[in-house]
Structures are given as C-alpha cells and as structure tokens.
Amino acid sequence: MIEPNRLLLGVNIDHVATLRQARGTRYPDTVLAAALAEEAGADGITVHLREDRRHIQDRDIYLLKETLQTRMNFEMAVTDEMIAIACDVKPSHACLVPEKREELTTEGGLDVLGQLDKIKAACDKLAAQDIDVSLFIDPEPAQIDASIVCGAPTIELHTGAYAQATTHEAQAQELARIKEAAAYAYERGLVVNAGHGLHYHNVEQIAEIPHLNELNIGHGLIARAVFVGLKEAVREMRQLMMESQARVQMQRDAIKR
Ligand SMILES: CC(=O)[C@@H](O)[C@H](O)COP(=O)(O)O
Numbered sequence: 001m002i003e004p005n006r007l008l009l010g011v012n013i014d015h016v017a018t019l020r021q022a023r024g025t026r027y028p029d030t031v032l033a034a035a036l037a038e039e040a041g042a043d044g045i046t047v048h049l050r051e052d053r054r055h056i057q058d059r060d061i062y063l064l065k066e067t068l069q070t071r072m073n074f075e076m077a078v079t080d081e082m083i084a085i086a087c088d089v090k091p092s093h094a095c096l097v098p099e100k101r102e103e104l105t106t107e108g109g110l111d112v113l114g115q116l117d118k119i120k121a122a123c124d125k126l127a128a129q130d131i132d133v134s135l136f137i138d139p140e141p142a143q144i145d146a147s148i149v150c151g152a153p154t155i156e157l158h159t160g161a162y163a164q165a166t167t168h169e170a171q172a173q174e175l176a177r178i179k180e181a182a183a184y185a186y187e188r189g190l191v192v193n194a195g196h197g198l199h200y201h202n203v204e205q206i207a208e209i210p211h212l213n214e215l216n217i218g219h220g221l222i223a224r225a226v227f228v229g230l231k232e233a234v235r236e237m238r239q240l241m242m243e244s245q246a247r248v249q250m251q252r253d254a255i256k257r
C-alpha cells in the first residue's frame with residue numbers, strides 16, 4: 001500500500017542498457033533489472049528510448065511493457081517516430097524530453113513555450129491513448145504556464161543545474177528555483193516530479209521540497225548498484241527519501257506545537 005503523500009521513486013534503468021550495449025551482449029538485461037528494482041521498492045521504471053538507441057532498445061520497451069509490475073515512464077523526444085512507438089506501446093506515462101544526438105546526456109528542459117503547437121499536438125495524441133503525459137522542463141514559471149496551455153497534467157522539473165552546481169551558493173540558488181517552481185506548479189493543479197543528476201549525496205534537499213510527487217533517478221543509482229547490487233541501491237535511495245520526508249514532517253509538527 002502506498003502511504004498517502006509518500007514521495008515516489010522512479011528508477012531509470014537506461015544505464016543498465018548502456019553496459020549491455022557496450023559489448024552488444026544480451027546481458028545485463030533490462031527486464032531483470034526492472035524486476036529487481038521493483039522488488040526492492042521502486043514505484044515505477046523509467047526508460048529513455050533515444051533516437052540514436054545508444055542504450056535502451058525498442059525490444060526493451062516492448063518486453064518491459066509486458067513484464068513490469070509497477071508502471072512504465074517512457075521518456076521520448078517529440079518526434080513522429082517516438083509518438084508512433086508510444087501510441088503502439090501505450091505506457092502508463094510518457095515524459096517528453098529534448099534530445100540532441102551530440103549530447104552526453106539531457107542538457108536542459110524542453111522548450112515548451114517556444115513550440116506550443118507542436119508540444120500540444122503531441123500531448124493530445126498521447127492523452128488520446130490514455131497515456132499520462134509529463135513535460136521535462138527547467139524550473140521556470142513561463143515553462144510551467146506553457147505546460148498548462150499544452151494540457152499536460154504532469155511536469156518533471158529538471159534538477160540538472162542543481163546537481164551540476166560547483167559551489168554551495170550556486171546549488172542553493174538552483175534549489176530555491178526548484179522549490180519555487182514546485183510550489184508554483186502545484187498551486188496550479190499540476191503533478192510535480194523531478195529528476196536528472198540526482199544521487200545519494202544531493203537527493204535529500206530535493207526530497208524535502210514540498211509538493212513533489214516522484215523523483216526519477218537513474219545514473220547515480222545504477223552506478224551505486226555496481227558496488228552494492230541493484231536491490232540494495234534502490235533500498236538505500238528510498239530510505240534516504242523517506243528520512244528526508246520524515247525530517248520535514250517533524251519540523252512541521254514542531255511548528256504546530
Ligand atoms: C530526461 C533525463 O533527465 C534522463 O532521464 C534522460 O534519460 C537522460 O538521458 P540519458 O539516460 O541518456 O543520460
């Protein structure tokens with residue numbers, strides 16, 4: 001049973017596939033990775049089918065659709081190809097992300113404001129298939145307003161700038177941006193997720209932000225799994241998130257007394 005308002009954990013297994021694609025082997029398999037992550041408490045599995053297929057392959061998407069016990073969050077570029085695949089697979093969730101072939105990883109949020117018609121058309125097509133659409137955006141009110149115009153029920157705030165900040169001041173500034181954006185979006189009826197670049201040493205401040213629904217975490221968790229195993233890595237991350245929320249609740253209770 002999911003406790004009310006527990007911050008959910010979406011485990012991104014892209015980089016299990018990175019290891020597999022490095023040699024073109026059949027292992028490690030994403031189906032097993034997803035099953036282990038779910039067994040350890042993942043609330044959902046996120047997979048990013050990139051146009052260049054550098055890690056997740058089409059076969060992963062179709063197999064996971066048949067085998068996941070929780071739910072699939074299908075990350076995708078806003079292209080006809082990916083929209084067609086999403087409409088065929090019909091994941092419970094799809095997250096529209098920007099994509100550049102030359103990028104090492106996602107570099108910024110989707111520019112919804114600058115391409116309203118295109119994003120709205122994609123949201124409409126996916127929603128017609130009962131897919132819950134989220135837009136991966138930078139923590140900016142203008143992008144949040146544009147997401148509402150496009151009819152997306154959910155946004156995912158890009159935490160990359162926070163994760164990559166090189167000074168405490170810069171990180172605090174980014175954290176404040178994310179906090180303000182989460183409140184701004186929540187007050188306007190959106191479901192607010194967050195992710196990118198989160199790991200065991202930077203997740204707690206994000207997990208303490210009010211109104212967040214889910215964190216999507218991949219690279220840092222899979223890297224940890226190399227040393228402790230995937231189930232333990234998931235358990236450790238969930239524990240950190242729950243402890244963060246418990247701290248916030250205690251602070252709230254103390255203020256009430
Ligand atoms: C959108 C996002 O932040 C990530 O989930 C995305 O998957 C990053 O792409 P890579 O997994 O290829 O780094």
Ligand SMILES: NCC(=O)COP(=O)(O)O
Binds near residue numbers: 012046194196198217
């Ligand atoms: N959308 C963020 C995600 O799914 C995982 O991103 P990362 O933890 O691999 O950077």
